[in-house]
Amino acid sequence: MRFIGNKENLVKNMYSILRSKNIYGEIFCDFFAGTANVGKFFKGLNYKIYSSDILYFSYCLQYAYIKNNTIPRFDKLLDYLNIKNNYLFSDSNLELILEYLNNIDSFEGFIYNNYTIGGTENKEYKRMYFSDENGKKIDAIRIEIEKWKNYSLINDNEYFILIASLIESVSFFSNVSGVYAAFQKKWDKRALKPFILKPINLIFNEKENEVFFGNSINIIKNIKTDILYLDPPYNERQYAPNYHILETIARYDNPIIKGISGMRDYRNQKSSFCNKKTALIDLEFIINNADYKYCILSYNNEGIMEKENIISIMSKVGKVDLIEFDYLKFKSNSNNNKKFIKEQLYILSI
Numbered sequence: 001m002r003f004i005g006n007k008e009n010l011v012k013n014m015y016s017i018l019r020s021k022n023i024y025g026e027i028f029c030d031f032f033a034g035t036a037n038v039g040k041f042f043k044g045l046n047y048k049i050y051s052s053d054i055l056y057f058s059y060c061l062q063y064a065y066i067k068n069n070t071i072p073r074f075d076k077l078l079d080y081l082n083i084k085n086n087y088l089f090s091d092s093n094l095e096l097i098l099e100y101l102n103n104i105d106s107f108e109g110f111i112y113n114n115y116t117i118g119g120t121e122n123k124e125y126k127r128m129y130f131s132d133e134n135g136k137k138i139d140a141i142r143i144e145i146e147k148w149k150n151y152s153l154i155n156d157n158e159y160f161i162l163i164a165s166l167i168e169s170v171s172f173f174s175n176v177s178g179v180y181a182a183f184q185k186k187w188d189k190r191a192l193k194p195f196i197l198k199p200i201n202l203i204f205n206e207k208e209n210e211v212f213f214g215n216s217i218n219i220i221k222n223i224k225t226d227i228l229y230l231d232p233p234y235n236e237r238q239y240a241p242n243y244h245i246l247e248t249i250a251r252y253d254n255p256i257i258k259g260i261s262g263m264r265d266y267r268n269q270k271s272s273f274c275n276k277k278t279a280l281i282d283l284e285f286i287i288n289n290a291d292y293k294y295c296i297l298s299y300n301n302e303g304i305m306e307k308e309n310i311i312s313i314m315s316k317v318g319k320v321d322l323i324e325f326d327y328l329k330f331k332s333n334s335n336n337n338k339k340f341i342k343e344q345l346y347i348l349s350i
């Protein structure tokens with residue numbers, strides 16, 4: 001999915017760097033998980049994963065990708081819906097359920113009423129985050145999933161797999177240039193296509209992986225890990241306002257919203273890593289209070305914490321290596337618009 005700082009394209013490189021330095025282990029902790037892509041990669045290598053984020057929609061992704069270790073069968077639900085259960089290939093049962101959801105009647109709910117032209121035409125702020133039809137589809141699907149959960153027709157794994165499929169799919173139909181702090185004033189082609197829910201690709205390992213929703217700084221003390229991976233925000237831009245609609249779809253809690261972007265309150269989801277002073281204080285707290293063999297920090301040369309300060313904090317507790325490599329920041333066809341930043345990997349060995 002489109003997410004600032006998504007490490008999907010970097011995680012393999014990061015892994016080969018760790019291997020070249022003989023860094024291995026059995027437990028991996030990803031406490032700024034975002035899309036959960038880093039945890040997914042290490043889960044695939046059979047590490048036991050601890051994962052956490054301050055955003056609830058990230059927790060939904062983590063639950064589906066990291067905690068879940070079973071193929072969802074949806075037995076009870078298929079029975080209730082009178083859909084023939086595919087006993088031989090139960091992984092395709094998810095597809096049967098998504099097909100059902102893709103065909104349910106649209107509904108004018110919170111997303112339609114607040115984030116589409118049709119739903120906001122008589123309101124103070126007119127918003128065009130989704131086409132009218134897609135807004136209604138997202139509402140109908142989200143409400144149906146919650147109903148199934150309340151009727152105990154699906155278990156927690158099945159519930160979060162459906163929510164994660166919805167969150168991942170919504171990104172492909174949103175009229176935004178990347179983040180949800182603003183909608184585009186003209187329709188992007190992607191937003192005009194009819195909404196289709198697609199299944200997520202599940203991964204399995206043989207471990208009891210654990211996922212958390214909350215401020216990682218409060219949880220970190222209870223974790224013992226081999227590799228502690230930190231990928232905090234790099235600058236002042238908070239994540240919660242930039243992804244507020246995904247948060248609302250995941251929670252579906254009818255929040256009070258404000259302004260032209262229809263922002264929900266995010267005061268208790270502000271990250272201390274978006275402020276130069278508090279970022280260093282909390283980095284030091286984590287480095288000193290967590291129980292790990294290696295701590296790996298992803299950062300870049302434009303981040304608000306300075307290299308010297310990071311190294312100074314880390315070198316009080318162990319040996320620090322800094323690896324830097326070029327990474328293309330803005331993708332563009334024109335060479336003039338290409339901008340490389342230095343992606344950094346701080347490796348602290350205790």
Ligand SMILES: C[S@@+](CC[C@H](N)C(=O)[O-])C[C@H]1O[C@@H](n2cnc3c(N)ncnc32)[C@H](O)[C@@H]1O
Binds near residue numbers: 038055232270273
């Ligand atoms: C750079 S992104 C991580 C990207 C992630 N590695 C990926 O591949 O998608 C930073 C993440 O840290 C989360 N975050 C910021 N402060 C946090 C905190 N104190 N506790 C937990 N998560 C936090 C943000 O919500 C965001 O998802």
